[in-house]
Amino acid sequence: MIGKLDLYRVFNVVSRKKSISRAAEELYMTQSAVSQAISKLEKELEVQLFYRTSKGVVLTQQGSLLNEHIKSALGIINAAEDKILEFKTLKTGQLRIGVGDTISRYFLLPYLEEFHTRYSGIKLKILNGTTLEICNYIKSGKADVGLCNLPIYDEHLKVIPCKEIQDIFVCGEKYKKITEAPISLENLMELPLIFLERNSNSRMYVENFLKKKGYPISPVFELGSHDLALEFAKINLGISCVIKEFSKDYLERGDLYEIKLEEQIPKRSIGICFLDHVPLSNAAKEFVESINKV
Structure with a gap:
């Protein structure tokens, strides 16, 4: 499937450039490799996709039909890749935090302000609750991380103390x-x-x-x-x-x-907790590190 997707990408560039040589330049391929890719795709589809002329190539009727769908499909793939890149670079996404009123007001707010300033594209969702409720939010998938009063004894959660309290x-x-x-x-x-x-x-x-x-x-x-x-x-x-x-x-x-x-x-601590043995999203990982570094 990956091989055929590569063929479609070559087909798309040739269709746009209307030239094997110009497509080869954009793709950093030899003209021979581009021609072979088009021939292979035509063989697999059992149709002729281009007319070869002295001035370049022209789409056949079947080629034009395929090109419309390929442009749409590759556009969706490119958009998905862009979204993945945005998630990786924290330009978009969501972070769900379980926290009680007291910890939110007296501890969390400065960290939220800093995180939002640095990653304004990340939507923050705050779920209010007691420590027990917050732990259940995390285990049920409703929250990514929680800030709670310790101690917490739960084999499913990883707990990191982050502030000592009296x-x-x-x-x-x-x-x-x-x-x-x-x-x-x-x-x-x-x-x-x-x-x-x-x-x-x-x-x-x-x-x-x-x-x-x-x-x-x-x-x-x-x-x-x-x-x-x-x-x-x-x-x-x-x-x-x-x-x-x-x-x-x-x-x-x-x-x-x-x-x-x-x-x-x-003395005891308040701490940040999340599911053990389950990878955090990039946003959640960055948030945990921003608190844990202090």
């Missing part, structure tokens, strides 16, 4: 006095605690740490977003468990105060 407890002005010295986990449990919802990876990580220390939690509020946890603490509705790196504005402005613990919660 879970802390914060309070508003009403509870400021308890920030003067580190407090025990036992005393912490006596305070009105505010956590994210149960299906949050951040919630599960801190909750598991406290349970291992013998302190099951009973929050007064369970919220759907990190920003709400910050705002609830700010207006003194309780003590919120938040991510320090994503709460800097509140802490630096003095809207919230960090409560020091005698036993600090171990």
Whole structure:
């Protein structure tokens, strides 16, 4: 099939140039090789494609019919090759990213801005969800990559940590006095605690740490977003468990105060994940590398 396609390409150039010699120059072939290619195609199709004249070649009726279809077919092939080149050079394509609101706002946005500036032809699709939902997006083929709170234990996913984070407890002005010295986990449990919802990876990580220390939690509020946890603490509705790196504005402005613990919660990471043993698209590969290089 590849051999015949080459013959059609030669036929197309000869048809356009109306000359064996001029076609040979464009194709970087000898005139003899071009003539042999045309003869071979005529033999395989069992029709005469050109009339040979002293001034060059002229398409026969069958040749004209074939030429119309060949021009169309080669045009489609060339367009496909151009599209493939665009994908390879990241001039076109799509990148689907699964991410939650908090990581999107406090971590991902600068990377998205940089990626879009460099590869404006790549369409970005953001799929919002919890860590569990994002992992399912990736495994079902709905997302190319995901940015999630770690840890993630899934044999189908490759996970690359990309930023270390610290879970802390914060309070508003009403509870400021308890920030003067580190407090025990036992005393912490006596305070009105505010956590994210149960299906949050951040919630599960801190909750598991406290349970291992013998302190099951009973929050007064369970919220759907990190920003709400910050705002609830700010207006003194309780003590919120938040991510320090994503709460800097509140802490630096003095809207919230960090409560020091005698036993600090171990640090963890957020990371980028994608299907293991499945090649990433060029766009996804470039995106992963842009985050992982930091």
